[in-house]
Amino acid sequence: MLVRELKGIYVIWLRELIKFWREKIRILTSLVQPAVWLFIMGKGIGSSFAASLTVDYVQFMFPGVIGMTVLFTSIFSAVSIIWDRQFGFLKEVMVAPVSRTSIVIGKALSGSTTAMIQGTMILLFAPLVKVHVTLVILLQSMFVMFLISFTLSSAGILVAARMESFHSFQLLMNFIVMPMFFLSGAIFPISRLPLWMRSLAVINPLRYGVDALKGVIIQLNENSIMLDLSVIMVLALVLVSLAVYVFKKEG
Amino acid sequence: MAILETHDLSKRFGRMWAVKKVNLSVEPGEIFGFLGPNGAGKSTTINMLTTLLKPTEGQALIAGHDVVAEPEKVRQNIGLVFQDPSLDETLTARENLYFHALLYGIPAKSREQKITMFLQAMELEHRKNSLVKTFSGGMRRRLEIARGLLHDPRVLFLDEPTLGLDPQTRRLIWKYVIDLRNRLETTIFLTTHYLEEAEHCDRIAIIDRGEIIAMDTPANLKSRLGGDIISMDTADNAAAAAFIENTWGHAVTSQQTGLSFKVANGEQFIPVLVKSLNIPIKTISVRKPTLEDVFVSLTGRNIRDEVMDEKEGMRLRVRARRTR
Numbered sequence: 001m002l003v004r005e006l007k008g009i010y011v012i013w014l015r016e017l018i019k020f021w022r023e024k025i026r027i028l029t030s031l032v033q034p035a036v037w038l039f040i041m042g043k044g045i046g047s048s049f050a051a052s053l054t055v056d057y058v059q060f061m062f063p064g065v066i067g068m069t070v071l072f073t074s075i076f077s078a079v080s081i082i083w084d085r086q087f088g089f090l091k092e093v094m095v096a097p098v099s100r101t102s103i104v105i106g107k108a109l110s111g112s113t114t115a116m117i118q119g120t121m122i123l124l125f126a127p128l129v130k131v132h133v134t135l136v137i138l139l140q141s142m143f144v145m146f147l148i149s150f151t152l153s154s155a156g157i158l159v160a161a162r163m164e165s166f167h168s169f170q171l172l173m174n175f176i177v178m179p180m181f182f183l184s185g186a187i188f189p190i191s192r193l194p195l196w197m198r199s200l201a202v203i204n205p206l207r208y209g210v211d212a213l214k215g216v217i218i219q220l221n222e223n224s225i226m227l228d229l230s231v232i233m234v235l236a237l238v239l240v241s242l243a244v245y246v247f248k249k250e251g
Numbered sequence: 252m253a254i255l256e257t258h259d260l261s262k263r264f265g266r267m268w269a270v271k272k273v274n275l276s277v278e279p280g281e282i283f284g285f286l287g288p289n290g291a292g293k294s295t296t297i298n299m300l301t302t303l304l305k306p307t308e309g310q311a312l313i314a315g316h317d318v319v320a321e322p323e324k325v326r327q328n329i330g331l332v333f334q335d336p337s338l339d340e341t342l343t344a345r346e347n348l349y350f351h352a353l354l355y356g357i358p359a360k361s362r363e364q365k366i367t368m369f370l371q372a373m374e375l376e377h378r379k380n381s382l383v384k385t386f387s388g389g390m391r392r393r394l395e396i397a398r399g400l401l402h403d404p405r406v407l408f409l410d411e412p413t414l415g416l417d418p419q420t421r422r423l424i425w426k427y428v429i430d431l432r433n434r435l436e437t438t439i440f441l442t443t444h445y446l447e448e449a450e451h452c453d454r455i456a457i458i459d460r461g462e463i464i465a466m467d468t469p470a471n472l473k474s475r476l477g478g479d480i481i482s483m484d485t486a487d488n489a490a491a492a493a494f495i496e497n498t499w500g501h502a503v504t505s506q507q508t509g510l511s512f513k514v515a516n517g518e519q520f521i522p523v524l525v526k527s528l529n530i531p532i533k534t535i536s537v538r539k540p541t542l543e544d545v546f547v548s549l550t551g552r553n554i555r556d557e558v559m560d561e562k563e564g565m566r567l568r569v570r571a572r573r574t575r
């Protein structure tokens with residue numbers, strides 16, 4: 001029984017990974033946006049505003065840009081459910097003898113894996129922004145990326161499970177994903193924001209992920225990393241359970 | 252014992268009952284046809300039987316398992332070919348089957364061999380490494396059928412398996428379905444718009460507006476109509492119709508192509524008619540009732556008239572477009 005479920009999770013995961021690997025062009029182009037943020041926005045904003053930071057602004061932004069990559073990859077991976085629904089493949093999965101729980105977990109794990117791979121590719125830019133990354137830091141960051149993207153993918157699946165069209169996906173991007181990014185501490189420190197923005201940031205999962213990445217990569221975290229990781233894990237559990245619940249209700 | 256059973260199975264969407272108190276009992280190895288006009292509730296019934304949709308009321312059992320209480324047990328016993336495309340177009344034909352094999356836990360030992368066997372049966376072996384994106388509508392359909400069969404299901408559901416396919420592909424699919432039943436005793440539950448195909452079924456249920464209005468073997472359904480159908484064209488159809496109605500009392504239907512009416516024994520009636528009718532006859536023929544006639548007499552509608560409605564037309568266009 002358990003073996004069967006594990007196999008189910010593996011198959012769902014494997015399919016996504018094969019599809020991911022097949023689109024090598026997309027993997028490469030998805031590196032462009034972070035690079036733009038880092039080298040154009042980073043230098044631009046940095047020269048005008050960041051004199052008060054203890055590190056160079058580009059270095060400050062580096063973990064945030066990794067967080068951004070992880071965020072976008074996770075969300076895109078999760079909403080591929082909408083594609084699967086439109087092209088009918090979702091039905092093939094839904095009538096297979098695999099539980100809804102395994103489907104959701106497999107999907108979330110594939111999102112985390114691809115997001116982690118993409119995030120790690122950004123991390124390899126480290127020498128260009130004069131951030132020193134040791135093997136330990138690399139492994140720790142990968143672990144953090146995996147956890148955040150599991151949480152974010154679960155959130156994405158939860159939303160996509162009810163979505164029929166790409167129109168609603170646009171709304172999701174504009175009203176949830178972009179604010180999530182801006183209130184994550186990726187481009188400016190949360191502690192210097194007005195109170196109402198800080199209170200919003202408290203419920204933003206990405207905020208904890210970015211903070212943990214900052215701690216691991218440039219040792220500049222605002223919370224303790226333990227706190228960050230605990231919040232992410234609790235959120236992961238809650239969100240994945242909700243996603244399973246919604247999927248079960250669907251049929 | 253029946254392998255598929257429903258008791259007052261019903262589904263409501265909003266205020267409308269798409270399926271109303273359907274009672275079915277299908278034996279192992281039976282080829283069971285589900286006929287009805289567009290929107291009759293065929294796909295909705297299949298979706299409930301295959302655990303994709305929860306019934307509003309009533310019960311359905313597959314291989315003894317309740318579709319609501321034990322959905323995963325049910326899913327292990329069924330194969331399904333959907334009305335709408337459901338392949339992953341970004342994978343190859345072989346990969347689509349491979350993932351299916353993994354999903355259904357087909358042991359690694361027999362996996363490759365089975366995939367090859369079904370690809371050959373559906374005449375797709377030479378294209379196994381092409382992306383499904385590049386397949387024609389008929390090839391996709393055959394691949395979906397191969398996929399639905401890969402795990403040796405005890406019950407195979409085929410929702411419009413041959414819609415929009417060329418006669419050659421339709422024949423291939425039917426040959427395989429019948430062979431499958433004969434070899435493995437697979438139970439087949441299918442819907443179709445092609446009434447000629449329904450003749451292959453052991454039993455047929457006709458559903459209209461969510462309700463079953465007839466269920467029997469094709470032969471019994473036809474013989475229930477009684478008699479033969481005579482079609483003829485004459486120099487003056489209106490006068491001929493009046494003459495036949497007055498002389499023998501048969502109800503005559505006029506169509507553009509001529510007249511038709513029902514008599515007890517066509518072969519004996521034609522000589523009598525030819526002798527007594529003074530109007531020159533251009534053509535005359537006698538035929539046994541078809542399922543089409545059964546369908547018309549039960550629903551008052553012609554199943555073919557409705558095939559190319561908006562939805563269906565779009566579906567065919569989608570397939571055609573993807574073919575390019």
Ligand SMILES: Nc1ncnc2c1ncn2[C@@H]1O[C@H](COP(=O)(O)OP(=O)(O)OP(=O)(O)O)[C@@H](O)[C@H]1O
Nearest residue numbers: 264269287288289290291292293294295296334562
């Ligand atoms: N998800 C849904 N929500 C609301 N109404 C639905 C839904 N699915 C089907 N219906 C309605 O239920 C009725 C039966 O639809 P169904 O798809 O079962 O018909 P069908 O017999 O398969 O028709 P076709 O020959 O066109 O495939 C239709 O009136 C349809 O509009």
Ligand SMILES: [Mg+2]
Nearest residue numbers: 293294295334
């Ligand atoms: Mg249908």
